[in-house]
Amino acid sequence: IVSTFNNYNDLYPDWTQREVSTGTTIMAVEFEGGVVIGADSRTTTGAYIANRVTDKLTPIHERIFCCRSGSAADTQAIADAVTYQLGFHSIELDEAPLVQTAASLFREMCYRYREELMAGIIVAGWDPRRGGQVYTVPVGGMMTRQPVSVGGSGSSYIYGYVDSNYRAGMSKEECLKFTAEALTLAMERDGSSGGVVRLAVISEQGVERQVILGNQLPKFSTV
């Protein structure tokens, strides 16, 4: 598919006229006792990969993370604002905040400023009241809870895979494998997703992070 070039043609490189975007594939899955979240690591400015080892899994609170997709600037700004608001709220309450609260704060901001923002966010975490939860706040500012959620430009390619392979009641290891495979498939097809796969498991015990490098990614027979 040929992309259209703007007026400058070849005078200036493509990336000087494009906004920085986290092209992206992000995903989050609930399991009994927590959530598994994952993301690719590519940030693009037009055709240039500005960062090939981006961390799109951003901590909002001790056991609440968000996966960011869309404009890198917008999502970073929103995440910073929500981190502050949630931290303040948690001190007032004197207890761990609910994941739903964090998701609501994201939704408030994404909906209020929906015309100016381009942000698709998945909020996932663990709280003592409801265990592992995944909330998705796509572009436009809706919020809904889902057992499994995918987002970003690469997500279109894996809807079929996720629909057919997700089962309720998977274990932590099965969720990790499922997420890594889905992200790998998306990264193979989406030009704006790539690099390494970053995973995190959030549960009562805390947060465990891991990285799967390019040569360790699962292999599929795409002849």
Next chain:
Amino acid sequence: MSEELFPEPEWLSEEVKTGTTIIAVTFDGGVVLGSDSRVSAGESVVNRVMNKLSPLHDKIYCALSGSAADAQTIAEIVNYQLDVHSYLSPMSYDPLVCSAATLVKNISYKYKEELSAHLIVAGWDRKKGGQVYATLNGLLSRQPFAIGGSGSFYINGFVDAEYRKNMTKRESQEFVVNALTLAMGRDGSSGGVAYVVTIDKDGAEEKCVLGNELPKFFDE
């Protein structure tokens, strides 16, 4: 926005497109083609039972996607050209799948600015067995399997993960039906029933899988 008491429905002025999901897969001994059955004009579904698998010859079929008019016309023209080719050439065997695909590609490439249709050509011939050719935008590419249409984006991950070489006929048919079902579940422009055509050395077998017979997947 113009103010009218009864504004003209969008679909009267929108071009008719086969939103679509199409897929073709080779197996050991032949090919399986599959398609959905929805034709949409804007938001309206103008035909919910259209068979998008069109015969080009006895053992060569093509799957249509994109603009309905363009795709059908290309298929009709190539059908005619293949008939002429069969009569005029002193051959005692059926035309090659490669020939059919090349004819489709020639039209797609020559008129690429005017046409917007993507045909997947698949069939069986004596020389190379089952073959699948993709002819998107005037390119010609032989592949173990091919997907096309708006619904195909959603099943890229699924087909990449689940396709294996040398599947049996039965497994390929299941693979095609599963892929179509998943795509129809996610793409608003694909839906209806699933048409499946299996071609091997004995001929072509057409089958229609109704909505309630399609496999069920987890739905969030």
